[in-house]
Amino acid sequence: MGVEPRTDSRTRWGRIRFAGGRLPAMGVAIPIGLLLAVGVGAITLWTGVAQGEHALPVAGVFALVMSWGLVGLVWAIVVDRSSLRGAIDKPDESIESTWLDAAMAGAFRDTIMLTGLVLAILSITGFELDVLWALIGVIVVGFFSTFVRYLMAKKRG
């Protein structure tokens, strides 16, 4: 008696979108992501961000903090969506896509308005804002607004 073939070969983390999908996506994402994280650590040493007697541990922490994000980024690039268990075939026609589009459009308006408002306040008061903090603020406002708007749209159904 033969073994019945599996009807669903999709896996939780999927397979890569190239090389015929022979490799699991995480099997590619983890080593490449970790390698990139080590590269980030090396850059902190090279540029002097990590310096002094604790330079190596500081670079290690940089690499560690960046590693999960880089592994995730590489995974998102290499994974074949159709090989993911539970992934829907037409995400662009699902309502979640509409919610996200609306949330991102709203977040863009929020970011523009808030940036304009802060710019006006800075012009009037003469207060100077560090460009790094300003850019971080723009990113945070964009993400936060998208997140909140998406949740609101989801709640409305």
Add this chain to the structure above:
Amino acid sequence: MKNSLPERRQERGWSQQRLADELGVSRQTVISIERGRFDPSLPLAFRLAGVFACRIDELFDPEEEGAQPS
């Protein structure tokens, strides 16, 4: 847009998840269409009509939306 999706789905004894799988969309999409809160794209409407073996205008009733009080 009002539609006859719930009745047609129940006639077949399908769950919302089963219909979502047939259409390749999320279950939430089916829920929202059935409640009339989400108008499907034209390709999705054609797939719905194909699944239920009927015409699109037999599934959806655009007149009903206009009848809602403002």
